[in-house]
Each structure stands twice: as structure tokens, then as C-alpha cells.
Amino acid sequence: MLKDVFVEFHHAFHRLAERHFKVEGLQVEIGAGIAPMRDTYPGVLATDIVATEHLDMALDAESMSLGDHSVRAFYGQNCFHHFPHPDRFFSELERTLVPGGGAILIEPFHGPLAAFLYKRLFKSEGFDRHFPSWETPSTGPMNGANQALSYIVFVRDREAFERKYPGLEILHQEICGNYPRYLVSGGLNFRQLLPDALVPLMKVVEKLLYPLRRVLGLHHIVVIRSKP
Template identity: 90%
Template sequence: MRHSYPEVLATDIVATEQLDMALDAEAMSLDDHSVRAFYGQNCFHHFPHPDRFFTELERTLKIGGGTILIEPFHGPFAAFLYKRLFKSEGFDMHFPSWETPSSGPMNGANQALSYIIFVRDRQAFESKYPGLEIVHQEICGNYLRYLVCGGLNFRQLLPDALIPVLKVVEKLLYPLRRVLALHHIVVIRRTS
């Protein structure tokens, strides 16, 4: 992003002040109504106080601006895998609170947070934040490629030359996407 669009502020957005170079998503040092769009990949579930993040979205986003989040999905395969893959992060779809106890920048996260807020507790979200609207949710169909490439933390398992084959297999498995998907996209727009 930094290289393709130099006018875009590209940084690690976290919910902790432990990283000096990061933009704290729960207390952004940005002007009111100054941002057109935020994009976050695998970061939202690390925010220990998501209410603070939503308050910051209402404050910093221009009307009509939005946020695109790519987060762990809540299907059967994702729930099975995420509970076992990352020892420092949980996956608890039944956690009673939106807030997750955090013990550092990558610890204490609940990878089911996007499910909890945007699916299970959607009415509560809409009631608390009437100026923010969930305008789109979509399941990502790249689960095989994500696993084979190693995701963000592991080594690549197959050469890049096999990506076209994996895309074909993913298209054939499309009817099973709600079972096999590992990520989903949530788009939120500031309406007022």
C-alpha cells in the first residue's frame, strides 16, 4: 500500500501504546472527520476495547466514509483451526463480552470478535452506534491459498506456480464456503 499509494497513511493499527510506530486504533491522533477510509487486516480481533474503536470511527471518518475489515471467519473449519493454530489467541464465539483481556500486542485476542459484534450482537452494535452502518459482509474464498501460502505467520507449503490450480479447486468448493472459509470481510460506513 505504501509503495503504490504514497499519499495513503499506511501503518500498523493496534490497540496498545506499547508500539511507538503504531497508530492506536482506540485513540487515534487524527483530526475529526478527516479520514475517508480505514482498512484493517487481521487486526480488529486484537482490540481489547472495540467500543473505543467504534467511537473513534464516528469521530474520524467523514460522512460516507468507511472501514473495511478482513477478519477470521466463524465457520466450522475456521473455528476448529483457529482454536489450535495460535496458542496466544483464543477463538470463543460464546465469550460474553466484546472486551478481551489483553496481555500484549499479540496476546489475549479473541479471533471470534467480528462474529460476536457483527453477527451475534449486531442489534446491540446498531443500537450503540446509529451513525455506523454495516453495509456489507462477505466470506473470502481464498482459504486454500491462505493455508498453502503460510498465511501471515508460517512458511509457504507449495510453489506459486500452483496458485491457478488452487483457484480452480476453490471455485469447485464454492458451495462449501460457509464451512471451509477462514476469513470474511466486514464493511462499515459512517452515515451521520
């Protein structure tokens, strides 16, 4: 069931890149984890960057580095909120992206159910929409990550983001609708609650619950583009 959710995330990445990035260049997944996008789209480079400070460091076992304006699309699933210095990430986007290329991030959503769950599920990761800084503290309850970081940067502090990075634009945001399956699957940390045979039924439930995604959603997608 969880693999099914990951594959849908991959398709969402591909759909949005095809719609918004009409340029040529590399496609790179950052923080690929256990379900890399290359399993669904072989042309995507899978890397294991999560909390590095510079994206031009060694990216994989081949020590591949990225040249200036060489990347059409970055894809990141649940990794952005682990970056201790988001400003460095955005600076690297400006350096490495082809004009008209961009980054697509799937991150924890900030709706009522998401806020309730994320505050309680992980001891090493907090969820604080009011935290004043974009940077993750090295000590305290959020020493692993602030799962509300995408809300802070792209919603609460959007005007500040646009002032600091005039070459980047927040092009699109949407809420993922597969939250019932993600929740029932147990995610990466918990046991699956229902058998895989019920996946078709779960998809029907998701269609019925789609109008409630702003209340019940667990993930959202943010598309950032380097201005042509």
C-alpha cells in the first residue's frame, strides 16, 4: 500500500514537471530514500542528499556534481524540512537550475489533521508553524526537523521568500489526496493497518473525501521555478 502511494507521488512529480518546466536538462531526486523516483521514471538521477549544505557536493556513489544551469528539475519527497539551512538550498537552486526549470517538493501539509498528527508522531521532529526561523535548531524538540517548514517558507513567509530570491517563483501548490492510504499504510515508521487487498476500496474513499483535503490532508506539493 505504501509503495502504491510512493508511485503516485512519482507520477505527480512527472505530471507537474511536464506542465511547468518546458526546458531541457538533468532531472535529480534529492533524498531518494527507499522508493526512488527512478524506479518509476528511469531517467531521473537518484541521490541521497538530505541535510547537506551544498547541492554541488558529491551526489551519489559516482561522486557526480552539478554544473551551473544544468538541471531541469529537482524532486524532493519529505526532505526539504530536514535541510538545516534552507537559504543555501535556494541559492543552489538559483545556481544549478536551467532558466525555466524548477524544484517540486512534497512536504508535510499544515491542515488541522496534519498539525495534530505531526506534533505527536515523531520525538525528534517538531511541528511549529510559529517558529521564527527557517533554520533547524541543533538542540531541543525540533533538532531533527521542523515539519512545518514548507508552510513557514512558502505560505507564512512567502513575501520574504520572494524578496530574497527574485529569480525564483512559487508557481503552484496543491494538497495530495492519497492521505487515507498513507495513514492506513503506516508510512515509513509504523505498521500497516489494513491489507493490500483493500487498496481499490481505499481509492474510492479518497475520491469521496477529496473535498475535505484541506482539513484531512497530510502532504502538499510546492512547485518552485527559476524565472525564464
